[in-house]
Amino acid sequence: MSDSRSPVSNPARTRTILARGTYREYRRIEQIITAESTGGLILLVATLAALVLANSPADSAYFALRDVHLGHDVGPIHLDLSIGHWAADGLLAVFFFLAGLELKQEFVAGDLRDPGTALVPVVAAAGGVAVPAIIFTVINLFGPAEALGGWAIPAATDIAFAVAVLAVLAKNLPAALRTFLLTLAIVDDLIAILIIAIFYTSDLRLGFLAIAVIPIVVYRLLATRAESLFRISYAAAWYLLLPLGLITWVLFYNSGIHATIAGVVLAFMVPVRPRSRLGADHSLAQTFEHRFRPLSSGFAVPVFAFFSAGVAVGGLSGLLEAWQSTVALGVIVGLVFGKIAGILGSTFLVTRLRRANLDPDIRWGDLLGVAAVAGIGFTVSLLVTELSFAADDPLHDQAKIGVLTASVLAAVLGAAILGPRSRRYAKIAAAERVDADDDGVPDVFAPDEDAPTTR
Template sequence: MLARVDTGAPGSLVGSLLPTPRLLRSPVPDTTLRHRLFGRGSFPEATRIAEVLRAETTGGVLLMIGAAVALVWANSPWASSYAGLRDTVVGPSSLPLGLHLDLSLGTWAADGLLAIFFFVAGLELKREFVAGDLRDPRRAALPVAAAVGGMAVPALVFVAWNAGSRADLAGWAIPTATDIAFAVAVLAVISTHLPTGLRTFLLTLAIVDDLLAITVIAFFYTDTLQLSYLALALVPLAAFTVLVQRRVRSWWLLLPLAALTWVLVHESGVHATVAGVLLGFAVPVVRRAPGDGPGLAEHFEHVFRPLSAGFAVPVFAFFAAGVTVGGLSGFLDALRDPIAIGIVCGLVVGKAVGISGSTYLLARFTRADLDDDLSWVDVIGLSLLGGIGFTVSLLIGELAFGAGTPQDDHVKVGVLCGSIVAALLATVVLRGRNRVYRRLCEEEARDDDGDGVPDVYQRERG
């Protein structure tokens, strides 16, 4: 009786010692060695991405409602009441260590609520690169390259429009951010069926984009730095890290440490949302044992994502988007400002060129190619969708020019107009491909054997 010999994978030691059949001795076509861009990935990852985007879709709808209410209110006869609500100061003015938290509601939304948003973004990014499909460097290269290109080109476009004014150049980072909640809400409204690979790319691109944006905020929009407070912030941050690494989930221990970290970072001069990212990175992703249930990062995501998408971001949008444009003439005057023009061009043109151009260069200079079912039109449509910048763009505008200044009002007009134009152009491109997307989604959902795993994932795994 002959024993079966496992020949191993091509190029393995066992496979190299065995004679090669004549039919396999011809050169392997180069395309078989190429990594596929926008591949659908694994089924667990696709399922998780779908759950995340459902939550973000709800948050995006609420975000648009909040922004619309703010715009209508700020341009109504009751505009002064909106400004009064936004500028209402809440919080103690005197605390130990010289701390103070007497902040306006608008500042609480920008510094406090957005820290929750960035905490979730930190959790998501760490989970993607530690336990998700992006732990494979080849799959991680695409969203990282696209995010870098999608930030660099819009910044250059803004600088080109505002090169004549050094003061206006402070807003160079405004058109660099992508708002994932707004983007997926647009997808829901236009009822397009993006395949899994494109949805995963869009979500990961936006998350990496957010991390880069918070890095820009920390390094370029910190006017004064109090090192003593920053050093003190390391104490509760370290204690929080030790507890979560030991898988402690007690909110009465973790929340006070997280809040103290936020307060001390806020007082240090670094934007307080940085604390959210640092706390998110501290949370472990991998389960301690296979039977332990969801990892701590996954648990915190389930707890805090609804709070972030359903409350924190919409409330921030409500307080940040309310700009009094003064009728059609005031609106047109704002759009004539090079700041607003630079933002619109950066979001619409810069994002499309930066994201699609980076993707093309990655395919051109590496052994990578588009997935067989997709074309470059899909990349352009997704790049246009990446031009929807709202939450972080408005935040950077306030940091660059000061909340309530004429420049900040023009920033809001530019962000809103640029995001709407980008959304409309993306709608035209993506809706034109919706028949293809619907077919791909039907293939991805087909489960003929009824085992709960779509057949296409089983074929690729087999």
């Protein structure tokens, strides 16, 4: 007779991490991946176009267009910005608004509302930010002193490009791993946003920030009451919320805090649960996410990339010279190898400290491939580059070349690891589609639990 107290027979002693979540969350992640993969292809086209123009006879016209100023200052309100700045400060606010919605959805109504489940991607994201930043700092201790200002450049993962790589090369990746990568990237972006707000804020003007509290509070009240005020369609809510959002953005921009932070703050004000008593199937956050994802991935981020990724390489000799700089080297090593070390190391520590094992469908080799793909930095890395170095500073172009090079290397490395495992992924995907009880939900998924009713 076996001893029921033994570790082998007592499953309570061992936890499972990266386990399959609910079918509801799986379907939501699938929709995001489909949209972001399409956006990734558009982003790639915009990036290639910027690089071609910046290194062609039309380079002067390209840079002149980027530096054209639009807008006017109104009293103390500064709104006279170049097109490049409008793209970085204005259009990326849409991207960060969407990231904020996704993050709140995950932690309030998604599977990650369970702290035990949320711990893994949060710790992995923190490790994936800290290790690359440390690597960049150590390498640049031997470079120009001002180079250390770019320590946060290799911190973030680009959602659109990373998801596009998975969609093309590993579309049958286990659902838990796709959710892990997406959640990790979202938390990664949140950490990057906090870094930007804390370390890249200059000339802070608290008066504008204090005034911004007023439209934010009104925005929250209207967003919360929208479900009762607009029973026919949530679309009507946007006509009231958009002006408040624009006012908040203007005040944040003039306060000295990077204006994209306004997008995240406003996203956190949007409720993520529908009110069942009104018969609503979708919350305001889900409605906004559905409506504005195409705007973000199909327009806002590609336009930013078009004006930000264009860097004059200077031929092969210029490329080789940039690669030898400590800034580019720090970005490349940080994103390609630092992300892997940070994500894998953090996840491994979680399994040991919590006496946990990976889900039986997942192997550490799978996680290695996902960690490699997470090294695609791009969007937020380019944004931090813009904040770290002046446009006429040689370090600016060196950092951008490092970001572009690292993103390519990370994509190739991730493809090399994940590609050969496609057969195994296909078998898992086939198992996931089995629905023996014919209830419309594959049998491998846990049943959806009722979400808490508090907001």
